[in-house]
Amino acid sequence: MNLLIQNGRIIDPSQGMDCIGDLLVADGRIAQIGGQTSRPPLYNGATVGSPGGAGYCRLSVLQAQGMIVCPGFIDLHCHLRQPGFEEKETIASGTMAAARGGFTTVCCMPNTNPPIDTEAVVAQVQKIATTQAVVRVLPIGCITEGRSGKKLVxxxxxxxxxxxxxxxxxxxxxxxxxxRQALEQSKILDVPIIDHCEDLTLSRIGSRQSAVGSPGEGWGTIDYRLSTIDFPAAAEEHMIARDIELARLTGGRLHIAHVSTAGAVELIRKAKIQGINLTAEVTPHHLTLTEQMVITRGTNAKVSPPLRTEKDRNALVDGLREGVIDVIATDHAPHTEADKARSFNQAPFGISGLETALGSLMSLVHQGEIDLGTLVSRLTYQPAQIIRGSGLTGSLKIGSAADITIFDPDARWTVGPDRFASRGKNTPLAGMTLRGKVMVTIVAGVIAAV
Ligand SMILES: [Zn+2]
Structure with a gap:
């Protein structure tokens, strides 16, 4: 069935397009796009051609007045947990969460069990995705066998x-x-090496988390600050600085995961000015929340790298707006309630973020911190450039696969983790009202979530 999306505000950064108009989808691809005035009368009706006649096809019409119509969101960093941790998430539940969040493509991290470090495990993930995923799933492979850091895959x-x-x-x-070897290979293959930048000798190995209480035990900002000593800004920045030097040495393709500090933004800015081949991502939670969330939300705000200060958050937003940080990636990290019910020291890191990403990010638009076009670009065209080998365009150009997200920029809704499609209910946003809601997600011309 073909689809006409009418009267929406089409934002497509790949074409510099921001206009009220229509979008026609035929055979899973973008067939026409443009302002209303350019719309041929042919598409006014609900059908094209006469029934049974040549050129006849059924046409569904979606009214998108007041909505944003843009390329489907692409998430470069999420954890689908399958195989091995199906109690936390499955490819079926995780991709349904993605579809609800407006993501038409998710790249899944390889810290599964077994880890994605052989062709057989890649094939296993792809096979499950073929039958159970409602959005595109692109696997990320380990850099080293078993993620042990010892031998390249x-x-x-x-x-x-x-x-x-x-x-x-x-x-x-x-x-x-x-x-260094991984970066050298990345240059030949033209695929990015995504590094989780953390100097372990400054963070976990020298853990001081015993200095932190648990909720109800006199928690306060100062106590939590002690916990950030465990993963100080220096631990992130030191590793980023090293990676930049290795990217300089090799000319390889470096991508920095979940940037969280003001200092890291400056390092990346300088490296880019020097022409070093690197890109970077930031999560919705680091863009919108600070360490204060830990005081009220406890382990549901425990994430790696940690939520940091308002100064860091401001620097991340500036970096995103200026293009120092290329993309927004969710780092969706679902966990069971039992996992997160453990003490602050023992609970695992992570936030279930696919379903709240757009709603939280829109707060930046409503507060005037970033414009809508930039936000859409960082969720669509920019991530597509980083995984360009996949063939995804992150674009609504005619002929592109019809991966489309339609969202209401103003709709208010309350975050209810019980209603999440994700098995991970671990969000620090429970009960909060967000302004901005995904209404329809379309993958290859097929509606994946409404
Ligand atoms: Zn990470």
Missing amino acids: GMSQLNKAGVVAFSDDGNPVWDCEIM
């Missing part, structure tokens, strides 16, 4: 099998020589 074979990037996410690539 067969990057070329994994890339041929369909892996769009490499990461040992959760761990940094500790060994400089291994990271």
Whole structure:
């Protein structure tokens, strides 16, 4: 069935387009796009051609007045947990959460069990996705076997099998020589190396988390600040600085995961000015929340890297607006309620973020911190450029796959984790009202979520 989306505000950064208009989808692709005046009368009716006659096709019409119509969101960083941790998430539940959040493509991190470090596991993920996913799933492969940091995976074979990037996410690539080799390979294969930048000798290895109480035990800002000592800004910035030097040495394709500090933004800014080949991402939670959330939301605000200060948050927003940070990625990290019910020290890191991403990010637009076109670009065209080998365009150009997100920029809704499609109900936003809601997500011309 073909689809006409009428009277929406079409924002497509890939074409510099922001206008009220219509979008015609035929055979899973964008067939026409443009302002209303250019709309041929042919499409006024609900059908094209006469029934049974040549050129006849059924046409569904979607009224999108007051809505934003844009390319489908692409998430470069999420955890779907399958295989191995299905109690936290499955490819079915995670992609349904993605569709509800407006994401038409998700790149899934390889810290599964078994980890995605062989062609067989890549094939296993792809096979499950073929039958159970409602959006596109692109696997990310490990950089090292078993994410152990010791031996490079067969990057070329994994890339041929369909892996769009490499990461040992959760761990940094500790060994400089291994990271150097990975970057050298990335240059040949033209795929990014996504590094979780954390100097473990400054963070977990020298853990001081015992200094932190748990909720109800006299928590306060100062206590939480002690917990951020565990992952100080220096631990992130030191590793980013090293990676920049290795990118300079190799000319490889470096992508920095979940940037969280003002200092990191400055390092990346300087490296880009020097022409070093790197890109960076930031999460919705680091853009919109600060460490204060831990006081009231406890383990549901425990994330790695940690939520930081308002000064850091401001620097991240500036970096995103200026293009120092290229993309927004959710780092969707679902966990069970039992996991997050443990003490602050023992609970795992992560926020279930796919379904709240747009709603929280729109607060930046409503507060005037970023404009809508920039936001859409960082969720669509920019991530597509980073995984360009996948063939995704992040665009509504005629002929592109019809991956489309339609959202209401003003609709208010209350976050109810019980209603999440994700198995992970771990959000610090429970009960909060967000302004901005995804209404329809279309993947290859098919409605994946309404
Ligand atoms: Zn990470």
